[in-house]
Amino acid sequence: MTSILSRRRLNRTLLLRQHLLERATLRPEEMIGHLVGLQAQEPLPPYLSLAARLTDVDPWAVSGAIEDRSLVRVLSLRDTVHLHVPEDARTLPVWASPVRERELRASQTIGEAREVDRDAFAAAVREVLADGPLPQRELAAALAERFPAHTAAQLGQVARVTEVLAQLPPRGCWKPEGSTSVSYDFVERWTGAPLTPPDVPEVIRRYLRAFGPATAADVTAWSGITRLGPVVKAMDDLVRHEDEDGRPLWDLADAPLADGEQPAPVRLLGNYDNLWLSHAGRDRVTTPERRKAWMGVNGSWMMTIFVDGWLEGLYRLVDGRVSDIELLRPLTRSERSDLDDEVARVEALLAR
Numbered sequence: 001m002t003s004i005l006s007r008r009r010l011n012r013t014l015l016l017r018q019h020l021l022e023r024a025t026l027r028p029e030e031m032i033g034h035l036v037g038l039q040a041q042e043p044l045p046p047y048l049s050l051a052a053r054l055t056d057v058d059p060w061a062v063s064g065a066i067e068d069r070s071l072v073r074v075l076s077l078r079d080t081v082h083l084h085v086p087e088d089a090r091t092l093p094v095w096a097s098p099v100r101e102r103e104l105r106a107s108q109t110i111g112e113a114r115e116v117d118r119d120a121f122a123a124a125v126r127e128v129l130a131d132g133p134l135p136q137r138e139l140a141a142a143l144a145e146r147f148p149a150h151t152a153a154q155l156g157q158v159a160r161v162t163e164v165l166a167q168l169p170p171r172g173c174w175k176p177e178g179s180t181s182v183s184y185d186f187v188e189r190w191t192g193a194p195l196t197p198p199d200v201p202e203v204i205r206r207y208l209r210a211f212g213p214a215t216a217a218d219v220t221a222w223s224g225i226t227r228l229g230p231v232v233k234a235m236d237d238l239v240r241h242e243d244e245d246g247r248p249l250w251d252l253a254d255a256p257l258a259d260g261e262q263p264a265p266v267r268l269l270g271n272y273d274n275l276w277l278s279h280a281g282r283d284r285v286t287t288p289e290r291r292k293a294w295m296g297v298n299g300s301w302m303m304t305i306f307v308d309g310w311l312e313g314l315y316r317l318v319d320g321r322v323s324d325i326e327l328l329r330p331l332t333r334s335e336r337s338d339l340d341d342e343v344a345r346v347e348a349l350l351a352r
Contacts, residue, residue, distance in 0.1 A: 002240055002241060002242050003102065003241045003242070003257075004241070004242050004243070004244065005134050005241050005242070005244075005249065005257070006244060007243070007258060007283070008116065008260045008309075009258060009259070009260035010213070010249075010284055011260075011264075011284055011285060011309045011310070012117065012258035012259070012260050012261075012262050012309060013213070013256070013257050013258040013286045014275070014285065015208065015210075015258070015262075015285075016045065016213065016256060016258045016262070017067060017210050017211065017255070017256070017262055018035070018053065018104045018210065018211075018214070019031070019034075019053040019054075020052060020053060020264070020265075020267055020275065020306070021258075021262055021264060021265070022262075023052075023054055023055045023057050024053060024054060024055065024300060025054070025056075026053065026054060028050050028057060028062050028065065028069055029065060029071060029085055029156040030244075031050060031053055031054060032046075032050075032071065032083060032084065032085055032208055033085045033088070034206075034209070035049065035210050035264055035274060036088065036092075036203070036206050036207060036210060037077060037082035037083060037084045037088055037092070037272075037274075038050070038082060038083045038248075039077060039080060039081075039082055039272045039273065039274050040073055040081050040083040040147070040172060041080050041081050041169065041271075041273075041299075042270075042271060043172045043173070043180065044270060044317070045269075045270025045271050045272060045273065045303075046083045046172070046270065047062060047174065047270070047349065048057050048268065048269060048270035048273075048303070048342055048346065048349075049269060049270050049273050049274070050062065051071060051345065051346065051349050052267045052268065052269055053284055058352070059174040059175075059349060059352055060174055060352070062174065063169075063172075063173040063174035063176075065167050066083075066172050066173055067169045068202075069086065069190060069191060069192075070085070070086070070118065071083055071085065072082065072084050072085075072086055072166050072187065072191060072252065072262055073088035073166060073167035073168075073171065073172045073186055074089045074093055074166050074167065075093060075097075075100065075120050075160065075161070075163065075164075075165070075225050076088070076089070076092040076093045076095075076096050076101065077092060077096060077222065078096075078163075078222070078223065079096070079100055079102070079103045079224060080272075080339075081167060081330060082148055082229065083172065083246065083289070083342060085153060086191040086193070087302070088186055089166065089187050089191060090188065090191055090194070090195050091195070091196055091197065092191055092198060092203070093164045093195070093226065094164070094195050094196065094197050094219045095198050095200065095203065096223065096225065098224075098225065098226075099223075099224035100161045100162065102224075103161050104158070104161050104162065104248060106238055107157065107161070108153055109153065109154065109208045110157045110158055110161070111150075111154055112150065112154075113147075113150040113151075113154035113157070113158050114158065115153055115346060116147055116150065116155070116158060118162065119290060121143075121155075121159075122160065122162070122163065124143055124146045124147070125139075125159050125163050127144070128142040128143060128146075128304040129184070129185065131186055132185070133183050133185035133190075134184065135181055135182070135183045135184075136150075136156055136179070136181065136182045136184060137156075139156060139159060139184055140152040140153060140155055140156030140159070141313075143155040143156065143158075143159060145252070148166035160184075163186070164186065164187045164188075164195055165183050165184040165185065165187065166184065166186070166187045166191070167182050167184065167309060168182075168183045168184065168185055168190070171183065174352075178247060181265075199254065200220070200231060201231065201235050202300040203223075203251060204219055204228070204231065204232060204235065205235075207223075207256060207278075208238075208250065208251055208252050208291040209252055209276050210253055211274075211279070212249070212250070212252065212255060213241050213249035213250060213251035213257075214249060214250060214257075214279065215247055215248065215249060215250070215280065215281040215328055216228045216229040216231075216233075217229075218278070218279045218280050218305065219232065219279065220305060221278060221279055221280040221282075222238070222274075222277075222278040222279070227338060229307075232250055235250075235293075236304070237252075237253065238250045238251060238252065238253075239251050239252070239253045259351060262310075264306070264307075264308050264309035265301065265338055265342075266305065266307050266335060266338040266339045266341075266342045267305075267306045268304075268305055268306075268308065268315065268322070268342050268343065268345075268346050269303060269304045269305075269306065269340060270303055271301070271302070271303055271304075273304065276304070276311065277284070277305075285306060285309060285311055286310060286311040287310075287311075290310070290311045290312070290328055291311070293314070293326075293328055300322075301316070302315060302316055302326070303315050303316065303317065305325070305327070305331065305339070307331060307338075307339070308328075311328070311330075312327065312328050312329055313326060313328055313339075314328075316324045317346075317350065320347065320351060321347055321350075322343045322346055322347055322349040325343075332347070
């Protein structure tokens with residue numbers, strides 16, 4: 001018999017699987033593997049995302065994992081930079097190549113450089129990086145010498161989109177000294193193993209374990225990959241639920257479902273946390289009105305505050321402090337106390 005899952009129960013189940021109902025004692029690499037990566041377009045949000053989910057996180061240890069290649073920054077899901085474990089850094093960008101092709105066709109910054117001969121361009125990138133990694137500016141300048149019809153900036157973007165390149169430390173490290181400009185190397189060389197296509201049904205199972213139950217459209221919103229409906233329907237090991245509107249929700253048979261009554265503590269998340277960008281409706285943890293507040297003037301530069309499982313506030317970080325808190329509804333005394341505790345926790349992290 002198909003289970004009908006209420007919106008609140010789906011909310012609590014997502015928080016449960018994201019380890020946002022109760023912090024976990026996992027290592028950062030284990031959490032990042034469970035979440036199939038953390039959105040890392042900006043350097044700081046992955047640290048905030050881990051701090052919200054782990055009982056203790058040493059940002060210097062996470063930074064060290066980026067330096068020793070246990071974690072890798074690479075363009076992958078939704079054509080955005082993610083922090084991945086090495087295996088995912090070698091496989092998910094291969095799966096996401098159609099997303100990067102769409103970016104290549106649509107990007108105004110790339111312009112007519114998208115028409116460059118792809119085989120010749122790939123050979124040029126291999127030649128330029130033959131002796132090792134290079135800063136983005138040097139890579140782009142060297143490509144412009146070989147393709148003078150286009151600007152260095154355009155060609156640097158083409159390389160970023162068409163090749164699978166790791167963003168090297170100190171980019172993404174904790175409080176790096178000196179420049180944090182991007183340097184690139186081939187992911188296969190950086191991680192010491194070749195690029196390979198992933199087992200797509202297994203990727204979907206991992207998504208469901210961290211974000212489910214979900215529709216095929218949700219998997220597309222999370223990954224950027226289209227035409228996943230037939231793949232999901234062909235996975236005979238999945239079970240089917242429905243939401244209150246009758247939409248089919250697919251899930252793993254052994255994945256936990258919350259009962260909907262669990263309390264959801266206050267959590268401060270980084271910008272663009274995967275929690276609320278990984279479903280098509282994006283209504284598991286927010287409403288259109290709350291999302292509009294986040295997307296207001298300069299709103300998208302603000303971090304998010306979740307209260308009782310829902311997006312209820314915004315904040316900025318200024319000089320190592322939580323600042324400019326905007327609450328979208330009045331908080332109870334208990335919620336305000338929880339918020340103060342979380343602010344103190346984030347500020348303690350930033351002080352390390």
